[in-house]
Amino acid sequence: MTRVHPGFTGVVQDGWPRPRGWTPPHRLDALDVSTLPGVGPTLAKRLRGFGITSVRDLLQHAPRRYESAAERVPIAKLGLSEGEVAIEGRIVNARARTLRGRRTLVTATVRDDSGGQISASFFNQPWLVEKLTPGVEVRLRGKLGRYGFDVKSYDIGEARRTADFAPVYPASEQIPSVRLRELVRGALAAHARSLADPLPAELELPLHRDALAALHFPADQREAEQARRRLALDELVALQLVVGRLRDTDAVASPLSAPGELIERYRGVLPFALTEHQEHAIAEIDADLRRNVPMQRLLQGDVGSGKTVVALYALLRAVETGRQGALMAPTETLAEQHFLTLEPLCAQLGVRCVLLTGSVGAKRIRDEIANGVAQVVVGTHALIQRDVEFLDLAVAVVDEQHRFGVEQRKALSEGRSPHVLHMTATPIPRTLALTIYGDLAVSEIAKPPADRKPIVTARVGAEKSSAAYERLRVHLDAGRQAYVVCPLIEQSETRLARAAEDEADRLRRAELKGYRVGLLHGKLKPAERREVMRAFKDRELDVLVATTVIEVGVDVPNATIMIVQEADRFGLAQLHQLRGRVGRGGEQSYCLLISRPVEELSETADARLDALVRTTDGFELAQIDLDLRREGRLLGTQQSGWSDLRFTRLRTDHALIERARELARGLADEDGPWQDDADRLERGAVTGV
Ligand code: ADP
Ligand code: MG
Numbered sequence: 001m002t003r004v005h006p007g008f009t010g011v012v013q014d015g016w017p018r019p020r021g022w023t024p025p026h027r028l029d030a031l032d033v034s035t036l037p038g039v040g041p042t043l044a045k046r047l048r049g050f051g052i053t054s055v056r057d058l059l060q061h062a063p064r065r066y067e068s069a070a071e072r073v074p075i076a077k078l079g080l081s082e083g084e085v086a087i088e089g090r091i092v093n094a095r096a097r098t099l100r101g102r103r104t105l106v107t108a109t110v111r112d113d114s115g116g117q118i119s120a121s122f123f124n125q126p127w128l129v130e131k132l133t134p135g136v137e138v139r140l141r142g143k144l145g146r147y148g149f150d151v152k153s154y155d156i157g158e159a160r161r162t163a164d165f166a167p168v169y170p171a172s173e174q175i176p177s178v179r180l181r182e183l184v185r186g187a188l189a190a191h192a193r194s195l196a197d198p199l200p201a202e203l204e205l206p207l208h209r210d211a212l213a214a215l216h217f218p219a220d221q222r223e224a225e226q227a228r229r230r231l232a233l234d235e236l237v238a239l240q241l242v243v244g245r246l247r248d249t250d251a252v253a254s255p256l257s258a259p260g261e262l263i264e265r266y267r268g269v270l271p272f273a274l275t276e277h278q279e280h281a282i283a284e285i286d287a288d289l290r291r292n293v294p295m296q297r298l299l300q301g302d303v304g305s306g307k308t309v310v311a312l313y314a315l316l317r318a319v320e321t322g323r324q325g326a327l328m329a330p331t332e333t334l335a336e337q338h339f340l341t342l343e344p345l346c347a348q349l350g351v352r353c354v355l356l357t358g359s360v361g362a363k364r365i366r367d368e369i370a371n372g373v374a375q376v377v378v379g380t381h382a383l384i385q386r387d388v389e390f391l392d393l394a395v396a397v398v399d400e401q402h403r404f405g406v407e408q409r410k411a412l413s414e415g416r417s418p419h420v421l422h423m424t425a426t427p428i429p430r431t432l433a434l435t436i437y438g439d440l441a442v443s444e445i446a447k448p449p450a451d452r453k454p455i456v457t458a459r460v461g462a463e464k465s466s467a468a469y470e471r472l473r474v475h476l477d478a479g480r481q482a483y484v485v486c487p488l489i490e491q492s493e494t495r496l497a498r499a500a501e502d503e504a505d506r507l508r509r510a511e512l513k514g515y516r517v518g519l520l521h522g523k524l525k526p527a528e529r530r531e532v533m534r535a536f537k538d539r540e541l542d543v544l545v546a547t548t549v550i551e552v553g554v555d556v557p558n559a560t561i562m563i564v565q566e567a568d569r570f571g572l573a574q575l576h577q578l579r580g581r582v583g584r585g586g587e588q589s590y591c592l593l594i595s596r597p598v599e600e601l602s603e604t605a606d607a608r609l610d611a612l613v614r615t616t617d618g619f620e621l622a623q624i625d626l627d628l629r630r631e632g633r634l635l636g637t638q639q640s641g642w643s644d645l646r647f648t649r650l651r652t653d654h655a656l657i658e659r660a661r662e663l664a665r666g667l668a669d670e671d672g673p674w675q676d677d678a679d680r681l682e683r684g685a686v687t688g689v
Helices: 007-011 041-049 055-059 077-078 126-130 175-193 208-216 221-246 262-271 277-289 305-319 330-348 363-371 404-413 429-437 462-477 493-509 526-537 571-580 602-616 618-634 653-669 674-687
Strands: 085-098 104-111 117-123 138-143 148-156 298-301 324-328 353-357 376-379 392-399 419-424 441-445 454-459 480-485 517-520 542-545 558-563 590-595
Touching: 055 175, 077 085, 077 117, 077 674, 104 126, 104 138, 117 138, 148 175, 175 208, 208 221, 221 653, 221 674, 262 305, 262 330, 262 363, 277 298, 277 305, 277 419, 277 441, 298 305, 305 324, 305 330, 305 376, 305 392, 324 330, 330 353, 330 376, 330 526, 353 363, 353 602, 454 462, 454 602, 462 480, 462 558, 462 590, 493 517, 493 542, 517 526, 558 571, 571 590, 571 602, 571 618, 590 602, 602 618
Parallel strands: 117 148, 298 419, 298 441, 324 376, 324 392, 353 376, 392 419, 454 590, 480 542, 480 558, 517 542, 558 590
Antiparallel strands: 085 104, 085 138, 104 117, 138 148
């Protein structure tokens, strides 16, 4: 398709600066925004604060959203209108003046076919006066104010009606969206011709340069979405190319035969039938295990969706052929949890399951691993240390894989090529990136077992926390169990542990007097920790007061309520993980988020808590997290990294990711602008994460 974005062409023809000369595309990176008309040192500095240094950065600065369409009203009838509307007409005259406090105001008289005439006000955009020459057509969006029409967004000298879909950029308090959009307009006019198309032209998507134009000047929502998809595809292809450069294509694994008797017995001992989603994942895993290419599959499913049974399935497939399976977890607590879940099941099947962590690394166990007596091994990264030799590792499961470094994951398969299943409950951007980074195939458990009820989440002001504990006691009195998560105030693990101890003591004397309260934190000795977990599982404790060590893996279906103290201090992904500790059985479960009063919260903390109340969908939360972080990053408080995927939407872009993968395969050995994009990303990845 050679469609040229109509809005953009219009801009060029209407007398905006012509390209001064051809700018090689790679130079757009080097070309500072301050070379653009209208960008002085002050603005350049503010833009830099947003992470916008080059012209390319500016062009790729994605709007957060678009204004929805406003009703068009004849000027003569403006007096009857309410709220935001659009007017269309011609400029009669315009002038600029300076107000007190160095603010500037441009006022323009606009007349339309209805014969109506009004004075329109543009604040702090003095440069506009030169563009608002008599006779020029405008479409203005805004509302009737005390002195006329207050303009919020506009189109000048164009037939397009982009004012209806004006982009709203992140952090627009600092640089007004209209201002940014005008800068982009100037940048496009000067450089659009030199924007090469990073992908072959036969896509059913706009050209790259048109997509960039449409990103900032869409005619409607559909066009904006098309543009976003095109730009997402570009960034995904670049990412895939980077992946391809890192891929090890020579690894060979030994294929496993079809599932047999052990697997049949496994299905028999499970106290429930597998869900359709679990079955689907299993079928995909079986297909991988038949091949002599090592499986590299990501099993993605929200907390509590039932990944562990699927993991054990994969491990038992190894055992069934007389070989070994290993599950690696990022923390000792999590490894112990998995062991507590897997070992009894294995025992029922006559399969020898052992635990190997840094502290439980008895020589006897290492011997069992080396001579093959241990058939399923659960452990931490201790599993990949040099002195651990597997007799014959066929399947490895890596839980919460994003917590492991690439190096650690590589080490697991070093010198051997097991089939690897990566599991994650956190589809945070970083994970998505790693998904693509590792070139993993993805299985998804999209829905938890059917008897689950979504967790009810509520925010509670700190002053009402006693009411929250009252709720909690109701659950305890009904025979249920509960968690209380301690605040994240302390930086060091030791002080965090001490704070948790104090809090547990306080609760034992006050709100939870008469109940059996256990304590779990990162400074407990492994044996103590195991004992606490066992006691909680066996209902010898009513409440577990804990730090974030319970974040993953703890699985007690009888726990139906959780209180998170000072929830505003936690990250969104973390809160979602914590919340996943309840709602694991058939009972309705609750999560109460205690926080300081709204007035004292930062806007993003407030938005995080709201998001949790609104949805329990991990994917949606991941997207919200990405958006909030992006905002944070722009304000200079967050580091960047792979999560810089600007245009990709985690929830909906699976098909695009697949497509990018295919495209990248074909382009891997070819030279082109796409390789430059990949270089850029690779450089960013090194400095970013
Ligand atoms: P995840 O690891 O995905 O967070 P788990 O595998 O720990 O989730 O499963 C959560 C809970 O759901 C566990 O108590 C598990 O026994 C239970 N469960 C798993 N699969 C099913 C199923 N098909 N039907 C009913 N309960 C299930
Ligand atoms: Mg789990």
